[in-house]
Amino acid sequence: MISCSIKRMEDKIVTFSKFGDTGRGGITRLSLSPEALEARNEFCKRCKELGMEIKTDDMANIYATIPGEEDLPAIMMGSHLDSVVQGGNYDGVMGVLTALEAAETIVTEKIGHRHPITVVVWTNEEGARFEPAMMSSGVITGKFKKEVMLASKDTKGVTFKEALEASGYMGDIENRMNPNDYMALVELHVEQGPVLEAEKKDIGIVEGVVGMINYEFTLTGQADHAGSTPMKYRKDALFAATKVIGYLHEEFDKLDSKLVYTTGRITASPNIHTVIPEVVKFTLDARHQDPEVIKQVVEIIQKVPSEIEKCQMSFKELWSRKTIAFYEEYVDFVEKNANEYEYSSMRLYSGPGHDAQYISDIIPSTMIFIPSENGHSHCEKEFTPLENCLKGANVLLQTILDIDRK
Numbered sequence: 001m002i003s004c005s006i007k008r009m010e011d012k013i014v015t016f017s018k019f020g021d022t023g024r025g026g027i028t029r030l031s032l033s034p035e036a037l038e039a040r041n042e043f044c045k046r047c048k049e050l051g052m053e054i055k056t057d058d059m060a061n062i063y064a065t066i067p068g069e070e071d072l073p074a075i076m077m078g079s080h081l082d083s084v085v086q087g088g089n090y091d092g093v094m095g096v097l098t099a100l101e102a103a104e105t106i107v108t109e110k111i112g113h114r115h116p117i118t119v120v121v122w123t124n125e126e127g128a129r130f131e132p133a134m135m136s137s138g139v140i141t142g143k144f145k146k147e148v149m150l151a152s153k154d155t156k157g158v159t160f161k162e163a164l165e166a167s168g169y170m171g172d173i174e175n176r177m178n179p180n181d182y183m184a185l186v187e188l189h190v191e192q193g194p195v196l197e198a199e200k201k202d203i204g205i206v207e208g209v210v211g212m213i214n215y216e217f218t219l220t221g222q223a224d225h226a227g228s229t230p231m232k233y234r235k236d237a238l239f240a241a242t243k244v245i246g247y248l249h250e251e252f253d254k255l256d257s258k259l260v261y262t263t264g265r266i267t268a269s270p271n272i273h274t275v276i277p278e279v280v281k282f283t284l285d286a287r288h289q290d291p292e293v294i295k296q297v298v299e300i301i302q303k304v305p306s307e308i309e310k311c312q313m314s315f316k317e318l319w320s321r322k323t324i325a326f327y328e329e330y331v332d333f334v335e336k337n338a339n340e341y342e343y344s345s346m347r348l349y350s351g352p353g354h355d356a357q358y359i360s361d362i363i364p365s366t367m368i369f370i371p372s373e374n375g376h377s378h379c380e381k382e383f384t385p386l387e388n389c390l391k392g393a394n395v396l397l398q399t400i401l402d403i404d405r406k
């Protein structure tokens with residue numbers, strides 16, 4: 001079977017790791033920052049060298065296309081080039097570099113294809129500089145209002161609109177991907193979790209993205225002096241919060257073992273070491289592929305008493321998303337190709353969100369995962385061995401060619 005080039009793959013990884021290099025094995029490449037623009041320039045330079053036609057839309061998404069032999073809708077592959085602060089060299093960028101390598105293989109090996117093939121770079125996937133995450137795929141699929149997104153500010157007060165205009169990558173709204181002109185998106189991504197490595201699998205066949213809920217709980221007690229208030233008179237909101245968290249863990253653990261849940265943010269007020277906490281807020285993020293399990297999670301939340309340890313308890317949903325199932329035929333292509341290359345593989349759902357999840361609303365989409373060493377991601381330790389990156393690129397290439405032939 002045809003293979004992408006491991007030498008070229010390595011060169012791409014090494015080259016792109018310089019844009020935003022922290023010097024400690026990772027990168028800080030915030031969306032539309034000078035470092036991100038360097039990465040974009042390098043991407044476009046390489047695409048031009050391959051004879052690809054480059055367009056950008058009004059959200060600065062980049063579409064680089066190899067023309068097809070027939071007048072047909074295009075097949076898309078790609079991901080994002082931006083990172084979080086002190087992020088790694090694999091999240092997002094690997095989806096772009098494997099797509100670029102697959103395109104380069106098609107061009108240099110003169111592999112015939114009927115459909116145009118487009119490598120896409122989505123703007124501001126991370127939402128690390130301008131909130132929210134998956135901003136541009138969200139705008140073009142109607143999830144977010146563009147005017148609201150343009151007003152999003154970074155910590156220096158720069159708006160997304162200002163950064164877009166200064167980037168040189170803002171194109172015409174006409175250039176946005178039109179669902180009639182595209183028949184597929186395949187996004188390769190690092191798993192960002194420990195499962196593939198632990199199960200000794202090269203390729204993750206991603207069936208969809210798990211549904212999730214995000215709640216905020218508020219416990220309200222009474223701030224009093226830490227020295228003069230006997231324990232029995234206290235209304236300690238932080239102590240009450242630990243009881244709620246403990247209860248939720250106990251109950252959730254009785255549900256399906258694939259359920260994951262997290263309290264990632266907690267704030268105490270007044271947050272002074274000599275004062276009993278008066279108000280404590282904490283979040284609860286819960287994810288599972290089966291909506292029934294999520295429903296049970298919500299039922300458990302609703303059963304939390306409104307008074308705990310003499311404190312008042314309330315909760316509200318901050319946001320939620322439904323489970324997304326990817327396009328079955330393309331999911332099957334990924335599995336078939338992993339088998340044909342004799343790479344080990346397994347089916348799984350993505351816990352994190354990805355651009356493909358929004359795009360799958362408007363065109364048939366799927367994803368390919370490759371392992372993350374020790375499950376590390378969104379940190380400088382993020383790593384995937386070169387051989388695994390090449391395997392991912394090969395499966396991506398064959399999947400694109402299968403879609404082309406169907």
Ligand SMILES: [Zn+2]
Pocket residue numbers: 080091092125189
């Ligand atoms: Zn990503």
